[in-house]
Amino acid sequence: xxxxxxxxxxxxxxxxxxxxxxxxxxxxxxxxxxxxxxxxxxxxxxxxxxxxxxxxxxxxxxxxxxxxxxxxxxxxxxxxxxxxxxxxxxxxxxxxxxxxxxxxxxxxxxxxxxxxxxxxxxxxxxxxxxxxxxxxxxxxxxxxxxxxxxxxxxxxxxxxxxxxxxxxxxxxxxxxxxxxxxxxxxxxxxxxxxxxxxxxxxxxxxxxxxxxxxxxxxxxxxxxxxxxxxxxxxxxxxxxxxxxxxxxxxxxxxxxxxxxxxxxxxxxxxxxx
Numbered sequence: 001x002x003x004x005x006x007x008x009x010x011x012x013x014x015x016x017x018x019x020x021x022x023x024x025x026x027x028x029x030x031x032x033x034x035x036x037x038x039x040x041x042x043x044x045x046x047x048x049x050x051x052x053x054x055x056x057x058x059x060x061x062x063x064x065x066x067x068x069x070x071x072x073x074x075x076x077x078x079x080x081x082x083x084x085x086x087x088x089x090x091x092x093x094x095x096x097x098x099x100x101x102x103x104x105x106x107x108x109x110x111x112x113x114x115x116x117x118x119x120x121x122x123x124x125x126x127x128x129x130x131x132x133x134x135x136x137x138x139x140x141x142x143x144x145x146x147x148x149x150x151x152x153x154x155x156x157x158x159x160x161x162x163x164x165x166x167x168x169x170x171x172x173x174x175x176x177x178x179x180x181x182x183x184x185x186x187x188x189x190x191x192x193x194x195x196x197x198x199x200x201x202x203x204x205x206x207x208x209x210x211x212x213x214x215x216x217x218x219x220x221x222x223x224x225x226x227x228x229x230x231x232x233x234x235x236x237x238x239x240x241x242x243x244x245x246x247x248x249x250x251x252x253x254x255x256x257x258x259x260x261x262x263x264x265x266x267x268x269x270x271x272x273x
Contacts, residue, residue, distance in 0.1 A: 009258055010034055013089065017088065019033060024076075030065075040251050041255050044255050049238065051067045053070070054067045087141065089258055090133060090140050092164070095164050098168075098221060098222040099130070100130070100132075101129040101154075104126045104236055104237045106126060108236040126245050127145040127148055137224075138257045139225065139253045140162040144245055144250075151174060152174065152176060165188050166187075167188070167191060167215070168183055171219065180206075183207070189210055191219065194208070233256070
């Protein structure tokens, strides 16, 4: 099967978002938004810094902005545009959606030398809450915070941006009566185990009528997705402010989805083997 390269995929991706060619209408027309996005995605693929990304692009004679221009441009991209790019790379939702949270370290020290100097492990991290399609293994929506927050604070935000949902999977941390009620009125079957010593109220009882332990075990696939994201593109971030953190983590998710984007917008139809 003939596959399209990353540059062509990004060009078609931006065409679907209907985003202008340039970040600023009155700014210099030296680099298009596609050049900025390609460089930011390349930085996550190569696990490199902004300076090294610029050097790599020059080695391959690629029209890439300077490291300072990349640093400024990623601060100008709105969260909604990142969500649109992530959602388009995810494609249509199958309806089987799982939610969970994970953390990305803001520092990346050598644990070998931390042990030698009797240092403490860093506890400062960025919080990521995300929804993933269990059939395609692609991320549908993300919410990034600079400090720890409870998982329930981002549920409504992610549900609204995840598209079609028929079955909603979560661990015990998402067991709340208001969430069961919200999903019940939207026609969504929840697969969330009850917390210990919790009172079985009206909507929790209704959702537990069709609850299945076998189906709930599929929830762990989102943890495999987080593991894949960190092993491929790193479990730490370099940025310190929320705009840079958001850009880095969203780029990890977009590149992950593009890696699974087999046959989509290619010149030949996708054939399963």
